[in-house]
Amino acid sequence: MSELKDIFLSTCDRLLGELNTTDADDHGWPRAAWQRLVELGLPAALTPQHGDDGLSVADALAVSELCGYHTLALPLPETLVANRLLALAGLPIGDQPLTLAATAGETVRLDREQDHWRLHGELSAVPWGRHADAVVLQVESDQGSRLVRIAGAGLAWRAATNLADDPRDDASVDLRVEDSQCPPFPAGSPSLLEWGALIRALQMSGAMRKTLKLAVDYANERVQFGRPIARFQAIQHQLAVAAGQLAAATAAAEDAARRTDGRDHGFSIAVAKARVGEAAGLVAAIGHQVHGAMGYTREHTLHHGTRRLWSWRDEYGNESFWQTRLGTLAASGGGDGLWATLTALQDSSEEQQ
Amino acid sequence: MQAFRFDPVALPESARQLRREVRDFLAEQISKGGITPHRNSWGSYDADFSALCGERGYIGMRWPKRYGGHEKSALERYVVTEEMLAAGAPVGAHWVADRQSGANILAHGSEQAKQEILPEIAAGQCFFAIGMSEPNSGSDLAAATTRAEPTEGGWLINGTKIWTSSAHRAHYLIALARTAAKTEDRHAGLTQFIVKLGGDDVKVRPIYNLYGGHDFNEVVFDNTFVPAHRVIGKEGDGWRMVTGELAFERSGPDRFLSTFQLLRQLIDALGEQPDRRDRAALGRLVAHLATLRTMSTSVAGMLERGESPNLEAALVKDIGTTFEQEIPEIARLLVEARPGLERGDPFNEALARAVLTSPSFTIRGGTREILRGIIAKGLGLR
Numbered sequence: 032m033s034e035l036k037d038i039f040l041s042t043c044d045r046l047l048g049e050l051n052t053t054d055a056d057d058h059g060w061p062r063a064a065w066q067r068l069v070e071l072g073l074p075a076a077l078t079p080q081h082g083d084d085g086l087s088v089a090d091a092l093a094v095s096e097l098c099g100y101h102t103l104a105l106p107l108p109e110t111l112v113a114n115r116l117l118a119l120a121g122l123p124i125g126d127q128p129l130t131l132a133a134t135a136g137e138t139v140r141l142d143r144e145q146d147h148w149r150l151h152g153e154l155s156a157v158p159w160g161r162h163a164d165a166v167v168l169q170v171e172s173d174q175g176s177r178l179v180r181i182a183g184a185g186l187a188w189r190a191a192t193n194l195a196d197d198p199r200d201d202a203s204v205d206l207r208v209e210d211s212q213c214p215p216f217p218a219g220s221p222s223l224l225e226w227g228a229l230i231r232a233l234q235m236s237g238a239m240r241k242t243l244k245l246a247v248d249y250a251n252e253r254v255q256f257g258r259p260i261a262r263f264q265a266i267q268h269q270l271a272v273a274a275g276q277l278a279a280a281t282a283a284a285e286d287a288a289r290r291t292d293g294r295d296h297g298f299s300i301a302v303a304k305a306r307v308g309e310a311a312g313l314v315a316a317i318g319h320q321v322h323g324a325m326g327y328t329r330e331h332t333l334h335h336g337t338r339r340l341w342s343w344r345d346e347y348g349n350e351s352f353w354q355t356r357l358g359t360l361a362a363s364g365g366g367d368g369l370w371a372t373l374t375a376l377q378d379s380s381e382e383q384q
Numbered sequence: 385m386q387a388f389r390f391d392p393v394a395l396p397e398s399a400r401q402l403r404r405e406v407r408d409f410l411a412e413q414i415s416k417g418g419i420t421p422h423r424n425s426w427g428s429y430d431a432d433f434s435a436l437c438g439e440r441g442y443i444g445m446r447w448p449k450r451y452g453g454h455e456k457s458a459l460e461r462y463v464v465t466e467e468m469l470a471a472g473a474p475v476g477a478h479w480v481a482d483r484q485s486g487a488n489i490l491a492h493g494s495e496q497a498k499q500e501i502l503p504e505i506a507a508g509q510c511f512f513a514i515g516m517s518e519p520n521s522g523s524d525l526a527a528a529t530t531r532a533e534p535t536e537g538g539w540l541i542n543g544t545k546i547w548t549s550s551a552h553r554a555h556y557l558i559a560l561a562r563t564a565a566k567t568e569d570r571h572a573g574l575t576q577f578i579v580k581l582g583g584d585d586v587k588v589r590p591i592y593n594l595y596g597g598h599d600f601n602e603v604v605f606d607n608t609f610v611p612a613h614r615v616i617g618k619e620g621d622g623w624r625m626v627t628g629e630l631a632f633e634r635s636g637p638d639r640f641l642s643t644f645q646l647l648r649q650l651i652d653a654l655g656e657q658p659d660r661r662d663r664a665a666l667g668r669l670v671a672h673l674a675t676l677r678t679m680s681t682s683v684a685g686m687l688e689r690g691e692s693p694n695l696e697a698a699l700v701k702d703i704g705t706t707f708e709q710e711i712p713e714i715a716r717l718l719v720e721a722r723p724g725l726e727r728g729d730p731f732n733e734a735l736a737r738a739v740l741t742s743p744s745f746t747i748r749g750g751t752r753e754i755l756r757g758i759i760a761k762g763l764g765l766r
Contacts, residue, residue: 247763267760274388274759275703282390282682283675289392305671350668357670358663362656366648370470373670374403377677378395
């Protein structure tokens with residue numbers, strides 16, 4: 032681990048730990064909190080230019096894990112990815128909040144009309160849509176896959192939220208798009224859906240780490256039958272199971288984060304979202320069981336993480352979606368091919384160090 | 385809360401080269417008919433195959449050349465072991481000697497023991513059993529009552545070991561015995577001995593397992609003489625050494641590939657275009673397997689750096705054995721199954737083997753409950 036990475040992540044950790052996202056402007060947007068992220072240069076931390084400073088893609092992506100740990104109610108991971116893709120595609124980047132509109136099913140179309148394009152369809156459950164400066168989409172057209180940037184302010188957002196009360200807004204779009212607004216999607220990059228899955232996997236790892244920490248601390252403090260409940264094997268073994276799930280989830284998510292520039296990123300991201308999503312439900316359930324009624328209150332902070340775990344596992348493709356992709360791959364190679372496929376994909380020399 | 389880490393490792397080119405060599409070697413063995421993968425697990429015992437592995441340099445890979453080893457890295461060894469298991473090679477004869485007994489002797493044994501025994505192990509000619517459990521001492525290993533008393537030129541051992549895999553066909557057994565009476569510190573006073581098997585002073589009786597197989601045994605020491613140079617390490621240091629080896633024993637691919645042959649057969653049984661539900665079930669297993677490989681290679685990397693990732697190893701074994709136990713439970717619901725050990729078709733034979741052996745996965749090498757206790761301790765709960 033590089034010293035630069037250590038400094039970067041410990042700085043982010045400190046900032047995210049003290050950030051107050053409850054003070055919002057008239058539109059419900061925590062402007063001051065976002066400004067603190069901007070002061071640190073975080074919205075652009077994942078752009079290729081930033082890599083010249085010595086931070087790898089995985090290092091910058093690790094901020095997503097910290098956002099999950101601190102249950103940050105801001106679209107920083109989405110903005111990181113959006114700015115990276117915009118920069119790669121030659122579009123302007125910015126320090127205002129951006130979002131990624133990608134769902135497992137295709138809902139938006141890009142059709143050629145004379146000298147321009149027409150973008151039309153339904154945007155569904157877009158993270159922080161109503162607050163986003165721009166929405167970034169990947170849309171298939173008859174001229175290949177395109178990266179589309181549309182201004183958020185011009186859309187008629189229908190406000191909705193996920194299980195954690197974070198904005199997940201809908202909007203109908205029917206827009207004229209110029210060539211310059213929809214360059215080819217960056218070649219060799221994970222798809223927008225894959226990027227979304229990857230940041231959610233990292234965020235879930237962080238939220239699980241927090242959930243386990245809260246549960247361990249609570250078990251050591253809470254006294255019943257004359258001793259801390261941490262002394263009971265029934266509690267110890269549940270938390271050991273949660274630790275195993277957290278360990279697997281973190282290993283899978285970090286592995287995928289290291290391979291985004293490699294040829295086989297699709298496999299490792301599918302593994303990560305499927306494995307982490309499965310762990311998320313288990314860790315949330317154990318976190319609550321150990322906390323008893325106290326963790327079921329609005330006032331306790333446990334639900335800041337668990338409600339996001341329950342939301343994030345469904346976003347950018349749930350476990351079943353990504354498992355099906357992996358299962359299709361496994362079935363196509365037959366029983367004898369499974370091991371060769373697995374080792375070839377995982378031992379790829381193109382992963383970033 | 386102790387942090388656990390699974391830092392990434394990249395396989396060196398030498399390991400990838402080795403993978404190709406091992407794969408070619410195993411493909412050749414399978415085509416010759418010497419291996420029937422779906423009937424094998426890492427317990428499958430084949431002394432001829434072990435000798436072949438010895439010739440090829442696949443045993444004692446990390447040991448110094450002067451003891452017959454090959455001075456390879458932990459990651460190179462890792463690649464060889466996982467290729468063997470994935471191919472369904474019968475590695476059972478040399479497995480224990482290679483995985484832990486040899487490493488134990490190398491680290492703590494006398495010079496004479498190293499010279500006598502390690503080259504034989506590396507040649508695939510010398511096999512080991514481990515004598516830890518006793519009739520009244522299973523998970524509670526420190527309760528061992530087998531005694532060793534000093535005598536002219538060595539020690540005399542008396543007592544009974546149980547669940548000792550392969551004692552009826554191994555050449556040596558490493559026995560944990562009490563060399564001093566129990567004190568307040570119940571981990572003190574235990575010592576490891578290399579006991580030669582095959583003589584009249586060690587009685588080995590079979591204990592048949594639930595499907596009628598003969599793997600484990602009861603071993604009775606009756607004034608069994610062990611020469612002084614076959615004591616491992618310092619007298620009284622046995623507990624520290626036994627627990628020090630655990631990361632080697634608990635983190636390897638043998639802790640999640642025990643039913644891999646069934647997974648292969650399942651894919652074939654489902655055909656090229658299974659329905660969506662079946663593909664998702666299959667894909668879930670692939671996601672687990674890929675993640676376990678990432679974690680297990682990471683531990684191999686830590687071992688290579690000389691670290692002692694005992695907590696990480698316990699985590700790998702706990703989730704790895706859970707995974708290998710899940711495979712038969714899922715397979716039998718995706719394919720209409722008629723499991724039978726001699727059914728004649730590979731899927732049903734592999735399924736039968738997996739169902740009948742799976743209870744052992746979470747018992748051998750540290751029960752699930754012991755592992756979760758170690759993890760809980762790492763979390764700061766005890």
